[in-house]
Amino acid sequence: MAAGGARLVGLCGREVSKFTSRTHSRATGRLKLKYDAVIVGGGHNGLVAAAYLQKSGVNTAVLERRHVIGGAAVTEEIIPGFKFSRASYLLSLLRPQIYKDLELKKHGLKVYFRDPHAFTPLLEQGVAGKPPRSLLLGRNMAENQRNIAQFSEKDAKAFPEYEDFMNRLVLAIDPLLDFAPVDTATMTQGSLLQRLSALSALRPLLKAGLILGTQFSQSYEVLTGPISKILNHWFESEPLKATLATDAVIGAMSSPDTPGSGYVLLHHVMGELEGKKGSWGYVEGGMGGVSQAIANAAAEHGAEIFTDKPVDHVLVSSDGKVQGVMLEDGTEVKSKLVLSNASPHQTFLKLTPQKWLPEDLIKRISQFDTKSPVTKINVAVDKLPNFLAAPNTSEGRPLAHHQTSIHLNIEDMNCLTEAFEEAQKGIASSRPMIELCIPSVLDPTLAPRGCHVISLFTQYTPYNLAGGKEWDDQERNAYADRVFDWIEQYAPGFKASVIGRDILTPPDLERIFGLTGGNIFHGSMSLDQLYFGRPAPGYSNYRSPVQGLYLCGSGTHPGGGVMGASGRNAAMVALKDLKHLQL
Numbered sequence: 001m002a003a004g005g006a007r008l009v010g011l012c013g014r015e016v017s018k019f020t021s022r023t024h025s026r027a028t029g030r031l032k033l034k035y036d037a038v039i040v041g042g043g044h045n046g047l048v049a050a051a052y053l054q055k056s057g058v059n060t061a062v063l064e065r066r067h068v069i070g071g072a073a074v075t076e077e078i079i080p081g082f083k084f085s086r087a088s089y090l091l092s093l094l095r096p097q098i099y100k101d102l103e104l105k106k107h108g109l110k111v112y113f114r115d116p117h118a119f120t121p122l123l124e125q126g127v128a129g130k131p132p133r134s135l136l137l138g139r140n141m142a143e144n145q146r147n148i149a150q151f152s153e154k155d156a157k158a159f160p161e162y163e164d165f166m167n168r169l170v171l172a173i174d175p176l177l178d179f180a181p182v183d184t185a186t187m188t189q190g191s192l193l194q195r196l197s198a199l200s201a202l203r204p205l206l207k208a209g210l211i212l213g214t215q216f217s218q219s220y221e222v223l224t225g226p227i228s229k230i231l232n233h234w235f236e237s238e239p240l241k242a243t244l245a246t247d248a249v250i251g252a253m254s255s256p257d258t259p260g261s262g263y264v265l266l267h268h269v270m271g272e273l274e275g276k277k278g279s280w281g282y283v284e285g286g287m288g289g290v291s292q293a294i295a296n297a298a299a300e301h302g303a304e305i306f307t308d309k310p311v312d313h314v315l316v317s318s319d320g321k322v323q324g325v326m327l328e329d330g331t332e333v334k335s336k337l338v339l340s341n342a343s344p345h346q347t348f349l350k351l352t353p354q355k356w357l358p359e360d361l362i363k364r365i366s367q368f369d370t371k372s373p374v375t376k377i378n379v380a381v382d383k384l385p386n387f388l389a390a391p392n393t394s395e396g397r398p399l400a401h402h403q404t405s406i407h408l409n410i411e412d413m414n415c416l417t418e419a420f421e422e423a424q425k426g427i428a429s430s431r432p433m434i435e436l437c438i439p440s441v442l443d444p445t446l447a448p449r450g451c452h453v454i455s456l457f458t459q460y461t462p463y464n465l466a467g468g469k470e471w472d473d474q475e476r477n478a479y480a481d482r483v484f485d486w487i488e489q490y491a492p493g494f495k496a497s498v499i500g501r502d503i504l505t506p507p508d509l510e511r512i513f514g515l516t517g518g519n520i521f522h523g524s525m526s527l528d529q530l531y532f533g534r535p536a537p538g539y540s541n542y543r544s545p546v547q548g549l550y551l552c553g554s555g556t557h558p559g560g561g562v563m564g565a566s567g568r569n570a571a572m573v574a575l576k577d578l579k580h581l582q583l
Contacts (some may be wrong), residue, residue, distance in 0.1 A: 004101055030305050035061045037337040037574070038325050039555065040311045040351065041514070043071020044291050048567030049552045049574075051102050051298035053337075056575050060303045061333065062295075065310035065327070065514075068288070069295055071341065072513045073562050075288030079500040082453050083446045084378040085287035086502070087513055088520070089437055089455040090405075092280040093561040094290065097178060098568055100275070102297035109293035110460025111273055111281040112442035115139045118403040119241045121389030121490050122411055123462040134389035136401055139279075149290050151237035162234045167277070169219055170270040177270075177558045177565050180573050181531050181540040190528060222529060223263050227415055228256035238412035246435065250457065251319050251520045251560070255420035256413045257508070260527040267559065277287030280405075282439040286446060290562060296524055314338055314352050314549060322548030337548050337574050341567070344368055344523065344535035344555040345516040348544070356546050363538035368555075369524040370517030373459035374509065374539065375421055378502040381452050384438070385491035398441040408434040408490050419460050426466030428479045432458045434486065463506040463517055471505040479505070506531070508519075521560025522553055532555055542570040543577075550574050 008350030037053050039046040053060045072087035078440060091111060098104070116138025124132045136147050141160055221229055227248035231241040245256040248375055255261070273279040283289040283496035295305055315323040315332065326333035340347040348357060348365045386392040390401050395503040409431050410417055419429035436455040440446040446453045461479060480503045487494045506518025515522065523529055532540050535555045542550045551572035556561040 011504075015100030019347065026488060028218075031061070031304070031306055031309065031331075031333070033332065035059050035304075036335060037061075037339065038063060038333055038335040039339050039341060039552070040314075040347075040481075041065070041071060042069035042291070042295075042305060042307070043553065044073045044294060044562055044564055045553050045570075046071070046339070047291060047294040047298055047305070047471045048062050048098055048102070048406075048564040049339050049571040050303045051294060051301065052568055052571035053339075053575065054301040054303040055101075055300055056571075058337070058575070058578065060298075061335075062298070062305040063309040063311055063327070063333070064304065064414045066304070066512075067307050069305060069307060070288050070291030072515065073287040074289045075286030078378060078502045079380045081448045082380040082500075083286050083452070084453055084454060084502065085283070086378060087376060087504070087509065088287050088513075088562050089439070090280050091283050091287070091290060091562055092273060092278075093563040094112045094271075094273070095178060095563055095565050095568065096272055096275075098294075098564040099364045100292060104144060105292075107296035107300070108282040109289060112284065112439075113273065113276065113279055114403050115279075116143075116400055116404050117280055118243055118389070119404040120407045120410060121387050122238055123489060126388075131378030132389040133393060134241075134387075134401070135243055136404070137243070138400075138404075147526040148237070148240055152235070153238055155237045155240055158234055159240075159421060161385045165218070166266070166269060169222060169266055171579065172219065173266060173270060176531070178569065179565070180542060180569050181534075183541045191557065221262075222266070224260060224261055226257045226259050227261040227265055230262050231256070231413070240409075242410040242413045242416065243407055243414060246407055246410060246433065249416060249433075249480060250435065250459070251372070251374055251393065251419075252330075252524060252526075253373045253416045253423070253460070253462075254524075254526075257417055263527065263530070264525050267561065270382070271309060281557040282437075282443050284443050284445060286439070286443075287562065294564070305307070312338075313350075314546070316353055316356050316549075317544055320356055320546060322546055337550070337578065339550045339570055339574060341553045342514055343370070343516040343519075343553060344551060345370065346514060347551055347553075352544070352549065353498060354495045357546055361539060363537060364539075368535050369526060369529060370519040370522070371524060372463060372506045372509070372515070372518035372520065373420070373461060373541075374506065374518060374520060375458050375461040375479060376504040376509065377456040377483060378457060378504075379456060380447070380455040380501070381454055381494075381497040382450065382499055382500040383478070383493075383497045384441075384452060385436070385487070385494050385497070387491045389490070396439075402438050404437075406436040406438075408436060409486055423460030423462045426464060427463050428461045428475075428482075429459070430482070431486065432456050432460065432479075432483055436487065444463045456483060456487075461505055463510075471507050474502045476505060476508075479503075519560075522555035523560075525559050530559065532558065542566075542573045548577075553577070 039062040076086045086555045118137040121134040144157040166472045239314040247268040248261040310328045435453040440452040509518035556566045
């Protein structure tokens with residue numbers, strides 16, 4: 001089957017005429033040639049920034065290069081009748097303040113909560129006629145303990161304490177997410193008034209320290225150490241450790257043995273949806289529903305949002321101040337502020353005239369780590385996968401595990417380490433880590449009746465293949481076939497159910513979504529690239545060396561995920577600067 005191709009008949013009882021790509025775009029009004037602020041890129045962070053700026057009376061336009069808004073948080077009908085969250089696929093991290101301020105429920109955001117949320121089937125022979133074992137985790141702690149006890153009674157007892165410990169860590173980090181990092185340059189070189197203002201940014205850091213309290217040393221170990229060390233301290237059963245470890249390596253070119261992988265796990269457990277801590281959910285209509293709700297909020301206040309408007313470069317005056325942007329078609333759009341939702345690489349190495357940037361910044365951005373292990377495969381199927389470890393009912397109705405993140409090829413943490421080590425050599429993993437989600441189980445709007453859309457978030461696949469190979473159709477399909485072969489071992493009949501698929505390797509994610517290196521976070525979430533160091537020391541407060549130019553994407557603090565914090569924080573900094581300019 002060709003990359004992105006589709007089976008043209010037997011589509012859940014219907015016939016399909018051809019492979020098409022359908023999506024929804026948004027354009028409000030006619031592009032004017034002057035605004036107060038221009039947002040480069042209509043990803044969710046850019047849309048959040050636009051909403052906050054416009055709410056504050058700053059006339060704002062969003063310019064998106066693609067035919068659809070949302071960036072990586074987008075819904076696309078790749079195969080007729082099937083709507084895919086083509087890149088990002090789950091919601092949890094969206095900041096509660098944004099949810100409230102922008103009234104996103106009013107603007108159409110609907111979330112289907114998942115409970116349980118994780119399912120790990122094992123490749124093993126069942127005993128005494130029973131199916132293979134599996135691990136199912138959800139919000140019910142007693143049920144979690146019962147499921148863990150089949151592997152280890154000791155781990156079942158330790159799990160609530162582990163969860164409490166991790167939740168305290170999350171509470172400590174949470175205050176840091178909604179504020180710009182401390183501006184160290186201003187604290188040492190600014191005026192007295194500027195220094196006093198910068199000191200106020202220390203409050204979230206102090207609050208975090210108070211929450212950690214006497215557990216600071218343990219917390220430090222989680223933030224800096226390899227997650228394998230942390231999990232080995234708490235638990236002994238490999239299926240549990242490997243399941244938890246997936247959140248520490250997902251989207252990261254690292255293994256459970258990589259120092260700092262513990263923070264990545266925290267980044268994936270710190271979410272909250274509608275007041276429910278740690279909840280994850282599917283957005284109705286796909287992840288484009290998040291972006292559309294934010295866009296609706298921005299437009300309600302008067303922001304203008306345009307698609308098919310690729311920006312060529314930022315316009316800078318002779319005295320180093322932003323003047324607006326130049327589109328690829330030669331149109332000049334003037335503005336006092338420009339906020340770039342593009343990655344740091346795109347913003348500083350391609351969009352900004354180099355003569356206005358210090359050599360040190362150019363060097364640091366060139367060295368900013370954007371390695372990605374991810375290949376995303378979107379699949380249309382005509383029936384639910386039937387896992388040996390949890391067989392379907394005769395009616396084929398969805399069971400509890402079908403709504404979860406289904407983890408395959410993680411029998412133990414060593415599976416993840418071996419897959420990572422292959423990618424380090426430029427080889428796509430022979431036994432890839434697979435996170436399989438079936439959002440259509442909860443959201444009936446995504447697929448025809450009886451059919452389903454499946455999201456496969458897989459790793460490890462290097463951006464550059466060994467031996468001078470390229471990610472052409474042959475390599476894409478060979479890797480996807482390998483992934484499907486593994487799924488078939490856990491759920492026989494899966495391959496026969498496939499109607500079509502869309503394969504996105506790291507270079508594809510870069511080309512389509514502007515994710516440098518294919519990195520879903522705009523840059524690795526390693527400790528040297530967080531807080532003060534994101535995207536570079538001295539440039540972590542969203543400002544750039546060009547007055548009026550700001551970063552507002554995931555390459556800034558607090559990082560990736562559909563969080564919106566980078567967009568909101570950048571808008572707050574830009575508004576503060578604009579106010580000072582007007583005084």
